[in-house]
Amino acid sequence: MKNRLLPGIICYVITSLFSVAAQAERLNVVASFSIIGDFAQQVGGEHIDLKVLVGPGSDAHVYEPRPADAMALAGADVVLTNGLSFEGFLSRLIAASGTDAPIIALTEGAHVLDDPAGGHYHMNGDEAVFHAAAQDPHAWQSVANAQVYVENIAEAFCAADAGGCEEYRANAARYNDELAALDQHIRDAVADLPPERRSVVVAHNAFRYFEDAYGITFLSPQGVSTEAEASAADVAGLIREIRQHDAGAIFAESISDTRLLDRIAAETDLEIAGTLYSDALSAEDGPAPGYLAMMRHNADSILSALAPR
Numbered sequence: 290m291k292n293r294l295l296p297g298i299i300c301y302v303i304t305s306l307f308s309v310a311a312q313a314e315r316l317n318v319v320a321s322f323s324i325i326g327d328f329a330q331q332v333g334g335e336h337i338d339l340k341v342l343v344g345p346g347s348d349a350h351v352y353e354p355r356p357a358d359a360m361a362l363a364g365a366d367v368v369l370t371n372g373l374s375f376e377g378f379l380s381r382l383i384a385a386s387g388t389d390a391p392i393i394a395l396t397e398g399a400h401v402l403d404d405p406a407g408g409h410y411h412m413n414g415d416e417a418v419f420h421a422a423a424q425d426p427h428a429w430q431s432v433a434n435a436q437v438y439v440e441n442i443a444e445a446f447c448a449a450d451a452g453g454c455e456e457y458r459a460n461a462a463r464y465n466d467e468l469a470a471l472d473q474h475i476r477d478a479v480a481d482l483p484p485e486r487r488s489v490v491v492a493h494n495a496f497r498y499f500e501d502a503y504g505i506t507f508l509s510p511q512g513v514s515t516e517a518e519a520s521a522a523d524v525a526g527l528i529r530e531i532r533q534h535d536a537g538a539i540f541a542e543s544i545s546d547t548r549l550l551d552r553i554a555a556e557t558d559l560e561i562a563g564t565l566y567s568d569a570l571s572a573e574d575g576p577a578p579g580y581l582a583m584m585r586h587n588a589d590s591i592l593s594a595l596a597p598r
């Protein structure tokens with residue numbers, strides 16, 4: 290009896306040891322915000338334990354780090370960031386955590402746009418808050434750039450875990466094929482729009498990469514002065530631009546206040562046509578729980594608002 294059970298027990302012990310080892314070998318990955326978190330999960334799959342600092346629906350600009358964030362950084366094997374002054378909260382947090390993990394800026398090697406205005410505005414009610422950034426940080430809004438993020442993640446994971454490298458690269462290649470199909474979907478859809486019906490209004494200037502890649506013009510409120518921390522928005526200037534470009538729709542943004550947009554809608558004959566996702570994914574049950582869904586939702590919302598009726 291004993292002898293017949295023994296092989297089973299040995300088997301069980303060995304299997305348990307292996308699963309403990311597999312558990313221990315998982316890479317501890319910290320991603321600065323939800324969109325990068327999605328890319329990391331696509332590439333890392335079962336091999337990583339992922340902690341996202343600024344979660345779905347949250348704005349990295351106003352994020353207040355928690356003690357648990359410093360602990361996650363201290364235990365991290367790899368830290369994934371956007372770079373280009375996007376995560377204002379991060380450098381102090383990294384220093385405070387004492388982490389020795391590599392800090393990867395995923396925009397490295399991406400097609401980066403200089404910002405001639407030296408930064409962009411966020412609307413806080415009627416106040417225009419200037420976010421200084423010589424290069425526009427919202428690089429993920431072009432799908433070609435997202436593919437660079439994904440390749441950078443695969444290489445960062447390979448450097449930290451050579452054993453999983455083959456799988457990281459295979460996952461990245463598979464996901465980048467899906468991104469290529471997404472890119473084509475957006476191009477095909479925009480091509481169907483008449484050239485004079487390609488302008489929309491958004492709450493903050495987060496879509497310059499989308500504009501550059503796909504040829505939709507995004508108009509957004511500007512501050513009256515870049516000197517002041519917060520200043521009044523130049524509503525009259527924006528309304529002039531809306532008429533000049535014959536903009537077709539106004540979009541709210543998941544992370545932005547809509548009060549100013551409501552005012553602009555009232556002063557033009559435009560309606561708020563929906564909500565776009567710029568700097569954060571939605572919750573799991575929302576329309577943008579992952580990057581692919583987010584970009585499709587944004588593109589399809591813009592196109593259905595602009596399509597001739």
Ligand SMILES: [Zn+2]
Binds near residue numbers: 350409411420
């Ligand atoms: Zn910003």
Ligand SMILES: [Zn+2]
Binds near residue numbers: 427495568
């Ligand atoms: Zn932004």
